Amino acid sequence: MNRAEKAALQLQAVAVLRMLKQTRTYEELSDVTGLPAGDLNRYVNGHVLPGTDRASEVVESVGRDALADELVARVEFDHEGYVDNSGVVFDQSFLDLVAPVAAETFEFESPDVVLTAATDGITLGAAMASFFDARLAYAKKSKETAVEEFIESRQRLASGIELTYYLPASAVNAGDTVLVVDDLIRSGETQELLLDIALQGDADVTGVFALIAVGDEGLERAREITDAPVGALTTFE
Ligand SMILES: O=P(O)(O)OC[C@H]1O[C@H](OP(=O)(O)OP(=O)(O)O)[C@H](O)[C@@H]1O
Numbered sequence: 001m002n003r004a005e006k007a008a009l010q011l012q013a014v015a016v017l018r019m020l021k022q023t024r025t026y027e028e029l030s031d032v033t034g035l036p037a038g039d040l041n042r043y044v045n046g047h048v049l050p051g052t053d054r055a056s057e058v059v060e061s062v063g064r065d066a067l068a069d070e071l072v073a074r075v076e077f078d079h080e081g082y083v084d085n086s087g088v089v090f091d092q093s094f095l096d097l098v099a100p101v102a103a104e105t106f107e108f109e110s111p112d113v114v115l116t117a118a119t120d121g122i123t124l125g126a127a128m129a130s131f132f133d134a135r136l137a138y139a140k141k142s143k144e145t146a147v148e149e150f151i152e153s154r155q156r157l158a159s160g161i162e163l164t165y166y167l168p169a170s171a172v173n174a175g176d177t178v179l180v181v182d183d184l185i186r187s188g189e190t191q192e193l194l195l196d197i198a199l200q201g202d203a204d205v206t207g208v209f210a211l212i213a214v215g216d217e218g219l220e221r222a223r224e225i226t227d228a229p230v231g232a233l234t235t236f237e
């Protein structure tokens with residue numbers, strides 16, 4: 001490991017510790033990591049960097065289960081079963097940790113483009129695009145000004161309301177590989193629209209990923225449309 005790689009690893013470990021600290025005391029963080037609370041305090045506050053051995057242990061131990069637990073701790077359900085996930089989608093550092101774990105868990109190929117839906121998918125999309133060194137594209141419910149050509153996809157929802165997403169046509173090229181991501185998947189209607197946009201753009205879908213699935217309906221719907229891997233970090237019933 002050269003000096004820059006060591007520094008990157010040390011900073012990644014600090015990012016992991018800071019993320020875990022948000023919902024824990026130093027004593028609890030010590031129980032999770034096996035490191036002394038005093039040292040953890042110095043790492044989290046940026047006074048000292050963990051050595052490379054400690055840093056790699058911290059980074060490697062943050063697997064799917066740790067992130068899924070953290071996700072569960074951060075989302076709230078209201079009395080009708082709707083999710084408030086602002087504690088997750090407003091936290092870019094948390095999402096930056098999700099990207100490598102999602103890539104490894106679901107074996108997503110590195111795509112040319114990460115495609116998501118405005119609004120709440122954007123921060124996850126940015127984290128995934130940055131991890132894969134891919135372009136980010138987000139479809140919106142309205143047409144962006146000054147853009148002439150759009151790929152658009154429309155669907156009538158169970159309620160009878162029509163939902164249309166628009167993507168500037170230049171965002172996806174024919175033959176691009178596309179990973180479709182979103183913060184949440186429930187009915188799967190949004191994913192279906194995004195997959196249709198990818199299809200209209202003659203792109204190849206390499207996977208579908210959501211942070212949160214509410215029930216299985218949406219994931220199943222996506223699996224009916226694509227043979228690529230489809231998965232969520234956490235499923236709530
Ligand atoms: O699987 P589905 O039933 O389609 O639901 C999932 C979609 O719903 C939410 O977006 P919303 O439409 O609330 O828009 P927002 O991101 O602008 O809040 C969420 O961000 C997903 O895009």
Ligand SMILES: Nc1ncnc2[nH]cnc12
Pocket residue numbers: 081082083084184186214
């Ligand atoms: N925030 C949310 N919670 C549950 N289902 C949803 N479908 C769309 N947005 C949702």
